[in-house]
Amino acid sequence: MKNLLFSLSFLFLISNGYGQTYVPFYGTVVEQVSETNVLTNLTEFENLGIKRRGTTALQNTLDWLKAEYLSYGYTAAQIQEYSFTNAGTTCKNLVVTKVGTLYPDKFVIICGHYDTITGKGTNDNGSGVVTIFEVARLLQNIPTEYSIKFINFSGEEDGLVGSQNFVSSVVNATNPKMDIRLVFNIDEVGGRADMTNDTITCERDTGSPTSNNAASNAFTNQLITCTQLYSPLNTYLSYAYASDYMPFEDNNEVITGFFERNETPHRHTSTDLLVNMDPHYVYNIAKAATGAMLNFAVASTTLATNDLSNEYQVSFYPSPAKDFLNISLGTLTDSHYTFTLVDLQGKSVINKQIENAQLIETVSLTGLSKGIYLAVLETAKNRISKKIIIE
Structure with a gap:
C-alpha cells in the first residue's frame, strides 16, 4: 500500500489530557481478543x-x-455489498452495519481493504482484515451509542477506487448525506518477522481541507491513549496518506488510522506471506483497535442484561418522532415481521406487514396525533415492544 518512509513522524508522549481513563468492562472485552483467531484467519x-x-x-x-x-x-440484513466498476471488471465493497442506541444515524467507520496486488497480501492487507474481524466479533452483542460500519474495501491497490466509489455513491448520495463521526482505517499492520514489533503508528490528518484536522488530531490522541490503555504497544504519531481513508478526508470527514511501525520490505510482492510477518503483533493491534472502537462508538459498560441486548438490538427511532419512524431489525434474522403502532386507548393506528425486511425500514406517521404510542415488532417467534413519542 504505502511505499514511502514516514519522514515527518515523531514520537508522541501519551497523557490522559483528553479525559480518557481505563474502563474495566472495556478491558474485559479486549482480553477476549483471540490470538488463535488472528493466526487462523491470517492463514485462511x-x-x-x-x-x-x-x-x-x-x-x-x-x-x-x-x-x-x-x-x-x-x-444477512446487516450485510450489504456495493458494486463498482474497476478497470472494466466488477468489484465489491462489503459493509456490515450495527445500529447505535442513541445516535443511530451517526456512524463510526472501521475499514480496511481486502484486495491484493502481485502477491497474496497476508500483511497488506490481511492483517487489517483479521483485525477488523476481531473488533466486529467482540462488539456484535454490545450496545453502542453510535452506529458502526465495518467496511472491507476492494480496489485499494488500484488507487483507492473502492473507497472513492463508496464516498461518492453512498456517503454523498445518502439523503441527507451520511453523518460520519469518524473513519478509522487499518492497513498493513503485520510487522516484520525479523524485528521486534512493539510500536504502532497512529495516523492523523495533516492535509487539505484543513477544517477537519483539529478533530482528526483529537481522535488520534484518543487512539493513542486507548492503545496504551488496552494493549502493550507503544505509539508513534504520523500523518495519513495513500490508503482508504483519503477519499473520506478529501470529503471533509474526520479520519484516523493504524499502520505498522516496522515497514515490511515484502509489500506488493510474492513474499508478502505469514512467514515474513509477526502474528503476535497483529494480536496486540487487534486489542488496541477493540479498545479504541469501544471508546469511539461509546459502548455500554455492562454485559447483556439490558432490554436492548435481550431484544436483539431492535430499535425504533427517532423518538420523539414526527413524520416517520425507522425500524432497525438489529440482530433478528427474521426477514418477515408485523409492525403495529398502538395508541394509549389500545387502538392499532398502524398495522403493516414487512416482507423481505431490510436492516432499516421506514414507516410514515402522516396523519397521526401527537402523543405516546407503543411500537410493536412481531415475528413468528419474537414480540418486541417499546414506547415512542410522536410530536
Missing part, C-alpha cells in the same frame, strides 16, 4: 490466493468475509 486469507480485480480469488475472499461476519452473529 493467505490460502485464498492473489486477490486481484476480476479474479476468482477476490470473489472467494468476499464470500469468506461474509461467512465470517455471519458466524459472529451478524445477520
